[in-house]
Amino acid sequence: MGLEPQFSYWERSSFIDNPDVIIIGSGLVGLSAALHLKKSEPSLKVLVLERGFLPSGASTKNAGFACFGTVSEQLECLQHSSEEEVARLVNYKWRGLQRLRQNLGDSNIDYQQHGGYELFMADEKAYADDQIEKIPYLNNLLKQAIGTDNIYSVASNKIANFRFDKISWMIYNPFEGQIDTGKMMRVLLNKVYDAGILVLNSCSVTGIENQPNEIQLITSQGNFKASKVILATNAFANQLFPDLKVVPGRGQVLVTKPIEGLKLKGTYHFNQGYYYFRNINNRILFGGGRNLDFEAEATWDFGHTKKVKQQLITYLNEVILPNQNAEIDYWWSGIMGFGDDISPIVKQVEPNVFCAVRCNGMGVAMGSLVGEEVAELALNS
Numbered sequence: 001m002g003l004e005p006q007f008s009y010w011e012r013s014s015f016i017d018n019p020d021v022i023i024i025g026s027g028l029v030g031l032s033a034a035l036h037l038k039k040s041e042p043s044l045k046v047l048v049l050e051r052g053f054l055p056s057g058a059s060t061k062n063a064g065f066a067c068f069g070t071v072s073e074q075l076e077c078l079q080h081s082s083e084e085e086v087a088r089l090v091n092y093k094w095r096g097l098q099r100l101r102q103n104l105g106d107s108n109i110d111y112q113q114h115g116g117y118e119l120f121m122a123d124e125k126a127y128a129d130d131q132i133e134k135i136p137y138l139n140n141l142l143k144q145a146i147g148t149d150n151i152y153s154v155a156s157n158k159i160a161n162f163r164f165d166k167i168s169w170m171i172y173n174p175f176e177g178q179i180d181t182g183k184m185m186r187v188l189l190n191k192v193y194d195a196g197i198l199v200l201n202s203c204s205v206t207g208i209e210n211q212p213n214e215i216q217l218i219t220s221q222g223n224f225k226a227s228k229v230i231l232a233t234n235a236f237a238n239q240l241f242p243d244l245k246v247v248p249g250r251g252q253v254l255v256t257k258p259i260e261g262l263k264l265k266g267t268y269h270f271n272q273g274y275y276y277f278r279n280i281n282n283r284i285l286f287g288g289g290r291n292l293d294f295e296a297e298a299t300w301d302f303g304h305t306k307k308v309k310q311q312l313i314t315y316l317n318e319v320i321l322p323n324q325n326a327e328i329d330y331w332w333s334g335i336m337g338f339g340d341d342i343s344p345i346v347k348q349v350e351p352n353v354f355c356a357v358r359c360n361g362m363g364v365a366m367g368s369l370v371g372e373e374v375a376e377l378a379l380n381s
C-alpha cells in the first residue's frame, strides 16, 4: 500500500517525507526521546506517530505520583531482585524525577512535595509490624540511591489528622511529591513542538518492514519511511513485537467532586501499593484494584469492571473519606506495561529499530531517563 493520493505535494514535503527518525507513541517516553534526539542533533528530522486523538496509553491517564516506592514495594522487589538491583532502580527513579523537574520546571507541572504515606489497615498488624521493623534496613540500603539515610519513618500519630477510618499504622516518606499529569504532558508537547518536532495523531502503526536502506512503517494513514525507528508504545509493544516481554495492566481511577474543607495532602498507598490516592486541588484521585483480578486487568482494553469500581467506592467511603458521601466526578482507565523484570526494556530489536517500553507502572518517575536512553542508543548505533 502506498501513501494515499489525497496528500498534497505540500503535505508530503512538509509533513510526511524523509524524517530521519520516527518514534511510535507520544507518551512521556516517546516525547522525551524525541526531545533528546533533537537536543543532541538539532539537524535531525524527527517525527512522532501517535495512534490516539490524544496520547492514549498511560501518560495522560496516570495518578501523577512523583514517587520512588513504598516500604512494602521495596521489600516485595527484594523478594525476587538483588539488593544492588533494587537500590539501582530507586536511584534511577530518583534521578528520573529530578530530570523531569529540570526539563519541564516545577511550576509548569505543578510539582508539590507533600510527602508520601503508606497505610496499613487495622487487621494487618503482623504485616505492618514486619514492614516497620525493616525501615532501618531499607533506609540504610537506599541511602546512597537518594543521598540521605532518613527516607522512611513511622508516622502513625498523624492518622487522626487525616480522619481516615480502619487505618492503624502509617509510614511517611518526605521525599515524595505529586504533579499535575495533564500539565506535564501539555508542557512536554509544547517543548517538542518548539524544538521543531512534528507529532501526527490518529495514526496507528500496524507493521514495521526492515528494507535494505530504510525502515518502512505501515500505518492507518499510509506508509512512512525513516532511517531509524523508536518503538515507545509501552503496554502495546507486543502488538508489533510479540517477543517483547511486556504484559498490559489496566489501572482504573476515579476523581471525586470538590470536597469542602479537605485536609488531606500528599500521596498515599495501601495494600502493597495496589491502591493509591492523593489530593488534586480540593478533590481526591483514587485508583487501583488490579490485584482483585489480575487476569481480567491484563488487557489492552480501556474500561471498567464492576468488581474494581465497587471496591474503590467502598474504600473511598469507608476508609479515605468516612461518613462524607463523597460524589464521584470522573472515572477513567489507563494501560501500563509490566514484566517479571523490574527494569524497563531499552534495546535494539532489529537493525535500526529500537524500543523503550515497560515502565512497570512507574513511568512518571522513570520516563524522562528511559526516553533519553533510547535516544542515545539510536544515535550511537
Ligand SMILES: Cc1cc2nc3c(=O)[nH]c(=O)nc-3n(C[C@H](O)[C@H](O)[C@H](O)COP(=O)(O)OP(=O)(O)OC[C@H]3O[C@@H](n4cnc5c(N)ncnc54)[C@H](O)[C@@H]3O)c2cc1C
Binding pocket: 024, 025, 026, 027, 028, 029, 030, 049, 050, 051, 052, 054, 055, 056, 057, 058, 059, 060, 061, 062, 063, 064, 065, 066, 067, 203, 204, 205, 206, 232, 233, 234, 235, 236, 239, 250, 251, 252, 253, 287, 333, 334, 335, 336, 337, 356, 357, 358, 359, 360, 361, 362, 363, 364, 365, 366, 367
Ligand atoms: C492509572 C495509572 C496510574 C499511574 N500512576 C503513576 C504514578 O502515579 N506515578 C508513576 O510514576 N507512574 C504512574 N503510572 C505509569 C506511567 O503513567 C507510565 O509508566 C508512563 O506513562 C509510560 O509512558 P510511555 O510513554 O512508556 O507509555 P504510554 O504513555 O502508554 O505511551 C504509549 C503511546 O503509544 C501509543 N501507541 C501504542 N501503540 C501504537 C501504535 N501501534 N501506533 C501508534 N501509536 C501507538 C499509545 O496510544 C500511547 O499514547 C500510572 C499508569 C496508569 C495507567
